[in-house]
Amino acid sequence: MADDYIIKDIALAEYGRKELDIAETEMPGLMSLREEYGDSKPLAGARIVGSLHMTIQTAVLIETLVALGADVRWASCNIFSTQDHAAAAIAKSGVPVFAIKGQSLVEHWDYLDRSFQFADGPNLILDDGGDATLYILLGARAEAGEDVIAVPQSEEEEAIKAQIAKRMKESPGWFTRMRDQIKGVSEETTTGVHRLYDLQRNGQLPFPAINVNDSVTKSKFDNKYGCKESLVDGIRRATDTMMAGKVAVVCGYGDVGKGSAASLSGAGARVKVTEADPICALQAAMDGFEVVLLEDVADTADIFITTTGNRDVIRIEHMRAMKDMAIVGNIGHFDNEIQVANLKNHKWTNIKDQVDMIEMPSGNRLILLSEGRLLNLGNATGHPSFVMSASFTNQVLAQIELWTRGGEYGNAVYILPKHLDEKVARLHLGRIGVKLTPLSKEQAAYIGVTPEGPFKPEHYRY
Numbered sequence: 001m002a003d004d005y006i007i008k009d010i011a012l013a014e015y016g017r018k019e020l021d022i023a024e025t026e027m028p029g030l031m032s033l034r035e036e037y038g039d040s041k042p043l044a045g046a047r048i049v050g051s052l053h054m055t056i057q058t059a060v061l062i063e064t065l066v067a068l069g070a071d072v073r074w075a076s077c078n079i080f081s082t083q084d085h086a087a088a089a090i091a092k093s094g095v096p097v098f099a100i101k102g103q104s105l106v107e108h109w110d111y112l113d114r115s116f117q118f119a120d121g122p123n124l125i126l127d128d129g130g131d132a133t134l135y136i137l138l139g140a141r142a143e144a145g146e147d148v149i150a151v152p153q154s155e156e157e158e159a160i161k162a163q164i165a166k167r168m169k170e171s172p173g174w175f176t177r178m179r180d181q182i183k184g185v186s187e188e189t190t191t192g193v194h195r196l197y198d199l200q201r202n203g204q205l206p207f208p209a210i211n212v213n214d215s216v217t218k219s220k221f222d223n224k225y226g227c228k229e230s231l232v233d234g235i236r237r238a239t240d241t242m243m244a245g246k247v248a249v250v251c252g253y254g255d256v257g258k259g260s261a262a263s264l265s266g267a268g269a270r271v272k273v274t275e276a277d278p279i280c281a282l283q284a285a286m287d288g289f290e291v292v293l294l295e296d297v298a299d300t301a302d303i304f305i306t307t308t309g310n311r312d313v314i315r316i317e318h319m320r321a322m323k324d325m326a327i328v329g330n331i332g333h334f335d336n337e338i339q340v341a342n343l344k345n346h347k348w349t350n351i352k353d354q355v356d357m358i359e360m361p362s363g364n365r366l367i368l369l370s371e372g373r374l375l376n377l378g379n380a381t382g383h384p385s386f387v388m389s390a391s392f393t394n395q396v397l398a399q400i401e402l403w404t405r406g407g408e409y410g411n412a413v414y415i416l417p418k419h420l421d422e423k424v425a426r427l428h429l430g431r432i433g434v435k436l437t438p439l440s441k442e443q444a445a446y447i448g449v450t451p452e453g454p455f456k457p458e459h460y461r462y
């Protein structure tokens with residue numbers, strides 16, 4: 001179909017293509033999968049719905065899936081994360097894409113719906129945060145007569161429920177048909193993975209799922225080293241504030257929190273951490289960060305960043321206590337980490353796209369980044385290509401696995417085997433000049449491995 005896309009401006013395609021060409025030189029994992037599988041085309045016949053930030057790095061992922069034989073349709077998984085030149089380059093290449101930086105929530109669900117509209121329907125989902133999976137499963141439950149589209153609790157819910165109602169009216173039985181023909185989903189991030197395990201626990205997962213996030217070469221790299229580069233990038237592009245000397249609070253010290261704290265301290269900020277988990281709290285303390293309660297530092301810190309994947313972490317009472325011009329942002333997947341809804345009746349002054357100044361009743365002002373949505377993608381351009389190459393190489397391997405051997409899996413959540421995790425790492429060594437020490441047979445035997453790997457037992461935690 002001609003012009004089967006919704007993007008900002010197709011004239012941006014040339015700029016997007018130039019950046020794509022550069023990104024390819026930094027994404028050795030994806031490029032070597034193109035070499036390895038370009039001829040055999042293991043994804044031939046696969047029709048993949050992608051719901052993942054439409055960035056330059058994602059464009060390289062999309063073109064890799066296409067090079068391996070897949071048909072692809074794409075939407076972004078966040079209203080602020082699209083890079084319009086990346087979307088333009090993809091549209092120009094003939095892949096249907098529906099994503100505009102700054103799209104509304106209503107458009108978010110409409111675009112996701114459009115990404116499902118293959119002539120024969122899709123058979124695989126590549127998800128980030130679980131919205132594509134949620135859309136289909138919630139719709140199918142609604143078609144089965146469950147009251148899932150009752151009173152919406154938030155703007156977010158209102159938008160998805162309206163879209164489900166619209167699709168049910170236009171195409172009766174559509175969600176159930178989609179659910180039944182999907183052969184599997186690969187999920188990119190911690191929050192989406194939580195949703196999948198919930199579905200599995202409740203016996204509601206209708207197809208196999210591969211948890212890409214918990215490949216070591218994903219969460220211990222993208223979540224950590226990725227945020228280490230992109231958090232401060234986002235704060236700087238949004239505010240140009242001097243980071244050195246400021247007091248920054250990082251809520252959560254999981255993988256994203258560790259990268260975020262490192263990002264801020266690398267920029268010279270004095271970093272404090274809040275945690276709920278004693279192990280992560282101890283790690284933060286032993287990494288040299290003071291571990292505090294948010295209420296004890298709300299009135300003294302300059303920068304507040306949530307990284308928890310949890311809800312209501314920075315609450316209205318914290319924001320009321322903050323000093324004038326405190327910066328508040330989130331790098332976790334959803335915006336509910338900060339109680340942004342409770343700020344809606346305050347005075348907002350838009351400074352520029354994705355930067356707002358909000359006047360509190362005390363007269364103090366807050367700078368809120370990306371309306372509480374993940375700021376490294378809203379205010380900057382997300383993680384650099386190199387680390388996304390590792391994440392997306394896992395994604396492609398997961399899609400190949402689901403497409404070629406999905407029938408061997410049950411309706412449960414799986415992690416890719418360790419030999420593939422090690423393969424992903426191996427593909428990234430040459431680009432940065434890493435030399436691996438080979439193990440002799442005797443050495444390998446002594447530590448209970450083989451010279452070719454896997455080099456660690458399953459229980460090893462890295």
Ligand code: NAI
Binds near residue numbers: 223275313
């Ligand atoms: P994680 O589970 O490793 O870490 C989250 C940490 O937050 C845990 O240690 C937990 O104990 C802590 N926590 C939970 N509730 C808390 C509270 N109320 N106060 C303080 N700490 C609390 O998860 P991970 O992998 O670090 O991911 C965090 C979020 O970031 C998820 O939503 C994930 O999807 C998202 N993410 C975002 C990326 C980005 O580029 N913006 C990249 C990767 C993940």
